[in-house]
Amino acid sequence: MKKLPFLNLLILASLFLLVGCGDDDDDVKVSGTFDVTIENVFEGKDFFENGTIGFIEPGNSETYTFNAGKGHHLSFATMFVQTNDLFYAPAENGLALYNADGTALTGDITDLVDLWDAGTEVNEEPGTGPNQAPRQSGPNTGADENGTVELIENINDGYTYPANNEIIRATLTHDGGTLFTLTIENISNTSSLPTPFAPGVWAVHAGSLQALFTEGAAASAGLEGIAEDGNNEATNNDITSRTGLVSPFAPGAYEINEALFIRGNASSPALEALAEDGDASGYTNVFNTPVGASAPAPIFPGESYTFSVSAEDGDALSLATMLVQSNDWIVAANNIPLFENGIAISGDITSQFKIYDTGTEVDEYAGAGNDQAPRQSGPNTGADENGTVELESDLGDHVPGVTSMIRITVSSN
Secondary structure, three states: OOOOOHHHHHHHHHHHHHHHHHHHHHOOOOEEEEEEEEEEOOOOOOEEEEEEEOOEOOOOEEEEEEEOOOOEEEEEEEEEOOOOOEEEEOOOOOEEOEOOOOOEOOEEOHHHOEEEEOOOEOOOOOOOOOOOOOOOOOOOOOOEOOOOOEEHHHOOOOOOOOOHHHHEEEEEEEEEOOEEEEEEEEOHHHOOOOOOEEEEEEEEEEOOOOOOOOOOOOOOHHHHHHHHHOOOHHHHHHHHHOEOOOOOEOOEEEEEOOOOOOOOOOOOHHHHHHHHHOOOOOOOOEEOOOOOOOOOOOEOOOOEEEEEEEEEOOOEEEEEEEEOOOOOEEEEEEEEEOEEOOEEOOEEOHHHOEEEEOOOEOOOOOOOOOOOOOOOOOOOOOOEOOOOOEEOOOOOOOOOOHHHOEEEEEEEO
């Protein structure tokens, strides 16, 4: 056998080493550290639901159906047409729709409705004044009063007004769950002063809000329009722009290379606790302390969570957080790749997240259910659903899209 020269052996050895080094390079994966941020981007709202009251002739009535939960109040206003600027409404904070024990307000609520003077136009004798809507030449034609909103019983204008229960009857029915119906009846056809009720507004809101007026303060331009002329456009537009669902997000969980749930399967106990009560303690990897805070808490509009993870090319992120104004809904995604073509991702990944119903608790109307976390008496109090994890297909028209609720971003370091 012919021996190779020593120089040729050196060349072959060098080639072998180069090929070996190439194999080692193939085994080295790109890695990096990622900051993940979960922001609550809900737009703040003052009202939960709202609508308009129509023109109600003597002897007629209208009904208005709405959803509400514990802590919600109802406000409405409708004009006593045979006056200059008087209107029927509950007190400034509205009517508490549930008692302290959680019992819904029902029945004849006329005694909780008052006749108010908007203080915007000088009063004339009811039913005869030339600047009252049935007789005036045009809107807003009476003398300005420059006063404040007061109960008519506290106004000494020298005129006599019919008792409220001779003119209006208001009733509430609780139709089950979170559903109520308000009925406003114009019963003035049998009174000494028959009068229509002009278009007005109604709204559901937190009891801390003076929704339509503040007793002792000047009326808004919108309330003036309702009380003088039955023009509800400005107030309705204003309230509608400030109406909608707002929700915190609860502490959540994440995993690398492991799904948090499987669609079509029952939830794990850890996912049930996270989805119903914002309890992420069943998971190893959690985010629970808002940025700038010192203790675990939900995040409200404008607040955020953030956490960091280390990952290699091929790794994927799963993440879930509870939509607090629900029974068992999560905003979640499984197995989002953290690298694309060997390059670490960076940017907004919200489009990959959806709302899932974890199937553990029977759904109520989002934002009003009394077994939802903000209103329930304790953890895990709703009716068991015994379902499976699925995309939620019946959110309700009042629930905004995911990108209007939450923003989830990843930045690579």
